[in-house]
Amino acid sequence: IGSFFQEQPLLKNPFTQDALLRAYLRRHLPVQDVESDLRLFGERVADEIDDLGRQCEVDRIITCPAWTLMKEISAQEGLVAAGYERRYGEWSRVYQMSKLYLYAPSAGLYSCPLAMTDGAAKVIESLGMPAREAFERLTSRDEKQFWTSGQWMTERRGGSDVANGTETVARRQEDGHFRLHGFKWFTSATDADFTLTLARIADSRGHTTPGSRGVSLFCAEVWGSDGRTNGIQIQRLKDKLGTRQMPTAELLLDGMQAQLLSAEGRGVASIANMLTLTRIHNTVSAVAAMRRIVQLSREYSNKRSVFGKLLKDHPLHVQTLTRLEVETRGAFLMLMEVCRLLGREETGGASERESHLLRLLTPVVKLYTGKQAVAVVSEGLECFGGQGYIEDTGLPGMLRDAQVLSIWEGTTNVLSLDVLRSVSKSGGRVLQAFFLDVEVRSYQKEDITARGSGQGLWEGRGLSSRVYSALLRWSSVRCVIT
Ligand code: MFK
Ligand code: FAD
Numbered sequence: 251i252g253s254f255f256q257e258q259p260l261l262k263n264p265f266t267q268d269a270l271l272r273a274y275l276r277r278h279l280p281v282q283d284v285e286s287d288l289r290l291f292g293e294r295v296a297d298e299i300d301d302l303g304r305q306c307e308v309d310r311i312i313t314c315p316a317w318t319l320m321k322e323i324s325a326q327e328g329l330v331a332a333g334y335e336r337r338y339g340e341w342s343r344v345y346q347m348s349k350l351y352l353y354a355p356s357a358g359l360y361s362c363p364l365a366m367t368d369g370a371a372k373v374i375e376s377l378g379m380p381a382r383e384a385f386e387r388l389t390s391r392d393e394k395q396f397w398t399s400g401q402w403m404t405e406r407r408g409g410s411d412v413a414n415g416t417e418t419v420a421r422r423q424e425d426g427h428f429r430l431h432g433f434k435w436f437t438s439a440t441d442a443d444f445t446l447t448l449a450r451i452a453d454s455r456g457h458t459t460p461g462s463r464g465v466s467l468f469c470a471e472v473w474g475s476d477g478r479t480n481g482i483q484i485q486r487l488k489d490k491l492g493t494r495q496m497p498t499a500e501l502l503l504d505g506m507q508a509q510l511l512s513a514e515g516r517g518v519a520s521i522a523n524m525l526t527l528t529r530i531h532n533t534v535s536a537v538a539a540m541r542r543i544v545q546l547s548r549e550y551s552n553k554r555s556v557f558g559k560l561l562k563d564h565p566l567h568v569q570t571l572t573r574l575e576v577e578t579r580g581a582f583l584m585l586m587e588v589c590r591l592l593g594r595e596e597t598g599g600a601s602e603r604e605s606h607l608l609r610l611l612t613p614v615v616k617l618y619t620g621k622q623a624v625a626v627v628s629e630g631l632e633c634f635g636g637q638g639y640i641e642d643t644g645l646p647g648m649l650r651d652a653q654v655l656s657i658w659e660g661t662t663n664v665l666s667l668d669v670l671r672s673v674s675k676s677g678g679r680v681l682q683a684f685f686l687d688v689e690v691r692s693y694q695k696e697d698i699t700a701r702g703s704g705q706g707l708w709e710g711r712g713l714s715s716r717v718y719s720a721l722l723r724w725s726s727v728r729c730v731i732t
Pocket of ligand 2: 401402403404408410411437439490493498654658659660661662664
């Protein structure tokens with residue numbers, strides 16, 4: 251974090267500080283290697299990465315050295331690779347996302363390109379490896395080989411309504427490749443090596459098919475071997491409320507050479523795998539932001555003295571911290587459940603019920619935590635009094651960055667409609683799976699209390715079924731209102 255006049259809260263190892271994460275892993279993934287790796291990585295986050303995160307600034311698309319270092323760290327630490335090496339079988343995603351959860355709040359938004367990189371790898375894998383070399387680079391631990399990916403979907407006429415809003419046209423070349431012409435309105439982490447994008451294939455007369463059936467999925471390298479862009483003009487950098495650590499640009503595609511990835515006309519359905527992954531990453535960032543502000547607020551409460559005693563000794567302040575803690579714990583458990591289900595599905599161990607649950611819970615957890623991150627971080631800033639509003643502390647940026655979490659990767663209402671889509675496409679089976687899950691859990695009287703902090707204050711009991719019901723009810727209410 252930044253600088254304080256008061257005695258400053260210290261960012262300590264976020265892994266050793268996180269009793270819930272440690273308890274969760276001890277229970278579900280009790281592997282010494284994982285514990286040691288996350289402990290070491292937590293030290294690296296506190297001692298090295300957090301400082302780099304604050305240095306990340308951009309000017310045009312010249313990124314700072316810290317941004318480049320973040321890319322190297324991401325490869326070295328296997329922040330994407332871990333999801334595909336599957337070293338811990340069905341728990342590999344839990345491991346990978348635990349690591350990203352430690353990383354995200356210190357990473358100067360490098361979590362964004364990693365989310366898209368993971369999503370691109372997932373799409374390539376799910377389509378049977380039509381771009382094997384790219385897949386190997388996207389999932390590499392070698393910093394010289396490692397590529398990041400963009401996700402260029404949004405155009406001026408539509409970010410939510412991609413199927414109707416896509417105007418980019420793809421012209422087939424004699425060698426089987428395509429040249430893309432169009433305008434991409436929002437492209438984040440635009441310094442990426444590679445990208446997935448959508449376009450309409452023109453027939454020999456230059457005509458395209460409207461609507462979803464006309465949209466196909468492409469991949470492309472962003473830079474040529476001469477260091478110049480691949481038929482791309484950077485039109486403008488967005489002047490944003492937050493996420494200022496990374497470039498978000500408007501791009502003119504002026505003959506970008508691209509490879510068709512999906513079947514023709516299956517672009518929207520094919521990119522859905524990317525959306526599943528990036529929405530889970532979004533949730534990681536949301537919950538991690540909540541955890542970080544709670545950790546810092548709690549630390550500060552041991553240091554700031556008001557009305558003759560430390561903040562931690564004022565019951566009303568402790569009540570505020572406790573509410574934030576409970577909210578964060580609920581969100582964390584929901585996130586981990588989704589990661590667990592993803593890991594099971596990817597390793598072939600998921601039952602039909604679990605696949606339905608994954609489909610249903612992914613939009614629910616993204617939309618819910620996107621909103622909660624803003625509320626929790628905002629309340630967290632207040633725990634620092636006036637200092638929470640002062641840029642020197644590094645805290646206001648957390649609130650600005652949280653605000654995007656409910657907008658990108660699908661707004662709250664669009665995701666509420668995605669919940670309805672999952673219900674209708676499955677003939678209601680996602681809901682049956684959900685209620686069965688709740689029933690099974692209440693029979694088992696599963697106690698998800700995580701102990702270990704040594705203070706009863708921080709315990710949260712039996713949240714799972716209540717959190718699930720609340721999230722679903724909340725989402726359904728929004729759908730009905732919509
Ligand atoms: C820090 C962490 C995160 C950082 C990443 C940040 C950087 C990137 C920021 C971005 O914002 S990238 C852009 C993100 N854009 C969106 O999220 C788009 C929001 N819009 C939607 O989600 C719409 O629902 C969508 C465009 C996906 C579909 O709208 P349609 O055209 O009304 O969909 P339709 O016709 O119902 O479905 C088309 C097909 O897709 C269907 O398959 P079939 O053709 O086989 O029937 C659907 O089942 C399938 N589909 C749609 N959503 C799906 C899905 N399949 C699985 N899962 C889903 N969620
Ligand atoms: P609109 O679709 O116009 O939405 C406007 C409002 O209408 C919203 O409140 C929405 O909830 C509501 N709405 C839309 N449809 C419905 C409906 N059917 N029913 C009810 N309400 C509805 N995109 C990329 O492709 N790649 C990127 O890298 C990228 N990076 C981004 C970075 C930042 C910082 C930001 C802010 C955005 C980024 N985006 C990116 C774009 C982002 O994904 C879109 O802005 C988002 O999906 C919303 O689309 P839109 O802006 O067209 O809003």
